[in-house]
Amino acid sequence: MSVRGGAPPGVGLGLRWEFLEELLELPASTLPFVEISPENYLRRGGYYPAALERVRERWPVVTHGLTMSVGGTDPFDDAYFRALRAQLERLGATFHSDHLCWSATPENSLHDLLPLPFTDEAVRHVGRRVREASDRLGLPVALENVSYYAPRGPPAMSELEFLLAVLDESDAPLLLDVNHLHVNSLNHGFDPLAFLARVPLERVVEVHVAGHHVWEDGLVVDTHGAAAPDPVHALLAWVVERAGPLPVVLERDQEIPPLPALLDEVRALGETYDRALARWRARG
Amino acid sequence: MADLREAQARLREAILGPPGELEGQRLGVYRRLVRATLRGVVRDVLPRTAAALGERLEVELDRFCRERGPKTHYLRDVALELVEHLAPSWRVDASLPPHLADLARLEALELRVAVAGDERPDARAELRLDAPAVFQEALGQASFEHAVHEGADPPDARPVWLLVYRDDAHALRALELTRAAAEILERLRAGTTLGAAIEQGARAAGVPVDDALLAGAARLLADLADRGALLGAPAPDCQ
Numbered sequence: 001m002s003v004r005g006g007a008p009p010g011v012g013l014g015l016r017w018e019f020l021e022e023l024l025e026l027p028a029s030t031l032p033f034v035e036i037s038p039e040n041y042l043r044r045g046g047y048y049p050a051a052l053e054r055v056r057e058r059w060p061v062v063t064h065g066l067t068m069s070v071g072g073t074d075p076f077d078d079a080y081f082r083a084l085r086a087q088l089e090r091l092g093a094t095f096h097s098d099h100l101c102w103s104a105t106p107e108n109s110l111h112d113l114l115p116l117p118f119t120d121e122a123v124r125h126v127g128r129r130v131r132e133a134s135d136r137l138g139l140p141v142a143l144e145n146v147s148y149y150a151p152r153g154p155p156a157m158s159e160l161e162f163l164l165a166v167l168d169e170s171d172a173p174l175l176l177d178v179n180h181l182h183v184n185s186l187n188h189g190f191d192p193l194a195f196l197a198r199v200p201l202e203r204v205v206e207v208h209v210a211g212h213h214v215w216e217d218g219l220v221v222d223t224h225g226a227a228a229p230d231p232v233h234a235l236l237a238w239v240v241e242r243a244g245p246l247p248v249v250l251e252r253d254q255e256i257p258p259l260p261a262l263l264d265e266v267r268a269l270g271e272t273y274d275r276a277l278a279r280w281r282a283r284g
Numbered sequence: 285m286a287d288l289r290e291a292q293a294r295l296r297e298a299i300l301g302p303p304g305e306l307e308g309q310r311l312g313v314y315r316r317l318v319r320a321t322l323r324g325v326v327r328d329v330l331p332r333t334a335a336a337l338g339e340r341l342e343v344e345l346d347r348f349c350r351e352r353g354p355k356t357h358y359l360r361d362v363a364l365e366l367v368e369h370l371a372p373s374w375r376v377d378a379s380l381p382p383h384l385a386d387l388a389r390l391e392a393l394e395l396r397v398a399v400a401g402d403e404r405p406d407a408r409a410e411l412r413l414d415a416p417a418v419f420q421e422a423l424g425q426a427s428f429e430h431a432v433h434e435g436a437d438p439p440d441a442r443p444v445w446l447l448v449y450r451d452d453a454h455a456l457r458a459l460e461l462t463r464a465a466a467e468i469l470e471r472l473r474a475g476t477t478l479g480a481a482i483e484q485g486a487r488a489a490g491v492p493v494d495d496a497l498l499a500g501a502a503r504l505l506a507d508l509a510d511r512g513a514l515l516g517a518p519a520p521d522c523q
């Protein structure tokens with residue numbers, strides 16, 4: 001399932017309330033597009049939905065969800081899907097994305113990206129759920145690879161094998177988060193380029209970049225709380241050089257710097273992106 | 285899917301429960317990450333409550349996780365769930381500031397009003413004694429034992445009745461009401477006709493329905509209409 005063309009190519013920014021007003025002061029040429037989490041705007045009135053309308057007047061908006069719980073085992077929440085579908089229709093979205101993880105049980109919504117076991121059962125389950133989610137939304141739902149900190153149960157397959165099997169089973173487009181890939185490669189000791197070499201790049205509809213922290217016990221934790229480091233730039237370049245023009249989103253969720261510093265990082269990523277794209281063009 | 289369901293139920297319990305089970309394990313990361321997210325939303329949405337709790341915030345977050353845990357899809361609304369679950373016990377806990385529960389309830393009320401829908405119900409008719417009144421959606425009221433809306437730290441201990449609404453520029457406004465005004469508005473908002481709301485509200489507040497009360501009610505309603513909070517009476521075809 002291809003949804004290329006859903007967002008303009010180039011390096012955009014995940015919209016956060018901390019800099020929303022400041023961003024709205026800037027010309028449209030500042031960014032090719034912005035990404036929002038619909039959960040922050042659903043089922044509410046007042047300032048934020050009004051501000052989102054102002055954002056839309058200036059930039060294309062791409063949506064990236066947080067709480068679908070694609071890998072969860074309780075039935076999908078009807079009210080959430082209805083509200084989400086209406087929001088995506090209003091925004092004219094051509095696809096929506098969420099994470100390859102679970103985040104809720106029938107009792108609780110845990111607001112975290114919790115790990116799925118790399119098993120055939122999970123592959124089949126996620127495949128069914130993604131197809132159901134796409135039907136409910138009337139749009140393709142792209143899956144994002146997540147960082148995980150503990151293998152769940154005996155490893156029946158690797159993360160890569162799991163991801164490939166899920167893509168096969170679900171027919172979902174891939175939102176490739178190269179920071180998550182980098183974090184996982186450090187924590188679980190594998191070569192991220194060998195991983196990327198087996199990812200079907202034609203399925204990639206968007207790329208995420210971010211930074212992370214190293215905790216006191218040496219664990220690398222995907223906090224989105226620092227600038228994207230060089231290895232993340234390198235993974236972005238590797239992908240763009242081989243996949244061509246793609247929408248890329250800088251995500252920053254913690255220790256958010258002043259907007260000018262964040263836009264400097266967008267520019268630096270833009271340079272990495274442009275150089276990689278030139279190499280893609282040279283490859284013909 | 286049974287294995288998947290069971291594994292998820294176990295991890296949920298370990299994340300929300302006491303640290304024991306996950307201590308020293310990699311899965312303990314998730315326990316820490318979930319708490320960091322909850323702590324973040326409390327600090328964002330309930331900043332004064334978080335400041336008043338200080339280090340006690342961690343204990344209260346743990347208790348919330350253990351006893352109930354977040355249920356809503358919408359992270360901001362976890363703050364409402366937390367206040368609903370914890371504030372009743374804060375009110376009677378002598379080891380906490382006496383105004384803490386009021387502060388949390390005010391911040392929760394402010395959040396509810398800030399995110400309420402933009403819908404403006406149809407209210408084309410003039411107010412009349414024999415009709416109910418229609419208010420904008422983004423409006424709420426509550427009573428408190430401390431003047432937590434005044435910003436003093438610690439706030440004065442005195443009974444306070446507040447109406448909070450959202451203005452046209454999406455800013456929150458708080459109006460302090462008299463007890464009688466609060467009782468009348470509460471009934472009017474619940475759909476009682478204006479005349480009955482005045483009568484019942486005055487009785488509940490223990491004040492007579494005299495000229496002063498009627499003039500005060502008229503001034504309040506005119507003020508609320510000016511502010512765009514009170515829209516009028518239901519359109520004739522809705523009655």
Ligand SMILES: [Fe+2]
Nearest residue numbers: 144177208251
């Ligand atoms: Fe991401």
